[in-house]
Amino acid sequence: MSTRQIGIGMTSERTRKRMVERLREAGIQDEVVLAAMGWVPRHLFVDEALASRAYDDVALPIGFGQTISNPFTVARMTALLRGGGTLGRVLEIGTGCGYQAAVLSRVAREVYTVERIAQLITRARLLLRDLRITNVRIRHGDGYQGFADAGPYDGIILTAAATHVPKALLEQLGRGGRLVLPLGVQEQRLCVVERTPQGFAQTALDAANFVPLRAGTE
Numbered sequence: 001m002s003t004r005q006i007g008i009g010m011t012s013e014r015t016r017k018r019m020v021e022r023l024r025e026a027g028i029q030d031e032v033v034l035a036a037m038g039w040v041p042r043h044l045f046v047d048e049a050l051a052s053r054a055y056d057d058v059a060l061p062i063g064f065g066q067t068i069s070n071p072f073t074v075a076r077m078t079a080l081l082r083g084g085g086t087l088g089r090v091l092e093i094g095t096g097c098g099y100q101a102a103v104l105s106r107v108a109r110e111v112y113t114v115e116r117i118a119q120l121i122t123r124a125r126l127l128l129r130d131l132r133i134t135n136v137r138i139r140h141g142d143g144y145q146g147f148a149d150a151g152p153y154d155g156i157i158l159t160a161a162a163t164h165v166p167k168a169l170l171e172q173l174g175r176g177g178r179l180v181l182p183l184g185v186q187e188q189r190l191c192v193v194e195r196t197p198q199g200f201a202q203t204a205l206d207a208a209n210f211v212p213l214r215a216g217t218e
Contacts, residue, residue, distance in 0.1 A: 012043050012055070019055045023075050030079040036106035037075050042068075044127055045099040059209075062097045064117050066211060069159060074100055076206070080180045080192055081155040082107060089150065091172065093143035093181075094159035094213065098124030101136050108155070111136040112147045116217045144215050146172045153177055160213035161188045170200060182208035 020038045028034060043054035045068055050060050059067045069077075078100075081090065087108035092101055095115035101124070104111045115121050118140050128136055139147055143158070144166045152174035158181035165183065170193070173179050179193040188208040194201045 012041055015055045016041070019057075019071055022057065023072060026072055028072070028075045028079060030075075030082060030084065032107055033075050033079045033082065033103075036078070036103045037071060039106055040099065040102045041131070042071065042099060044130070045097040045102070062120070064120060066094075066096050066117070066120065068097050068099050069210070073208075074103055077157055077159075077180050077190070078103055078107060080190070080205075081157050081178055083178055087154045089153050090155040090157065091147055091151070091153045091169075092157050092159065093146070093169070095124050095138055096120060096159060098127050098136075098138075100157070100159055101138070102128060102131060102133055104157070105133045105136050109135065110150075112139070112150045112153075113137070114139050114141045114143050114145075114147050116141065116143060116214060118218065140217060142215055142217055143213055144168060148172055155180070158182065158213060159210065161185075161208065161210040162213045165191075165193055165202070170195075182210040184208075185212075 016038050020034050043051040046054050046060050057070045057072050059070045062068050089110045090108040092113040095113040101111055101113045121138050121140055146168045151172035154177050156169050156173055156179045161182040173195045175195055177195050182188045183191045189204040190206045190208045192203045
């Protein structure tokens with residue numbers, strides 16, 4: 001356990017419980033997702049100077065022009081990905097600080113995650129290791145290309161806004177699987193794409209506000 005986890009962990013458990021209650025009141029009904037949100041110490045995934053705001057329902061900067069999504073958005077997208085069912089293998093596009101991957105590690109058997117910024121990966125790996133999370137595999141790569149080696153996936157989640165649904169990700173989605181992503185440029189909507197025997201069915205839901213999904217690596 002890291003020094004920072006020891007220093008803040010005892011008070012954060014109570015704070016996480018309050019966050020979970022707020023999420024439940026805001027309409028998150030999936031108890032598996034709520035339990036995952038309550039387990040992951042979000043304050044570890046933000047800059048120490050912002051730790052006091054870690055459990056507020058706000059997005060926070062994590063460097064390199066990226067953000068950690070607010071707790072409601074993380075819970076909402078994870079619940080949409082589950083759709084009330086069980087998840088075996090899932091893919092996340094946009095590891096960032098590793099928080100969404102940590103939440104996914106509690107609701108899926110295996111988590112594969114792709115991040116284009118190498119320096120973010122180093123920190124995410126250390127955080128996941130400190131939390132003894134062993135079912136997450138991170139790859140440095142272009143999110144538009146996905147992680148084909150490990151597919152197909154029961155679910156795919158994008159933590160950055162795409163201008164279109166990437167073809168490579170549709171190909172990596174297993175039958176009956178769900179792809180959850182923010183879609184759009186000026187106006188973003190959270191969308192769910194389901195793979196059915198007849199093809200792909202897309203549903204637009206809540207308004208969203210994510211950093212753009214970028215191609216390539218750095």
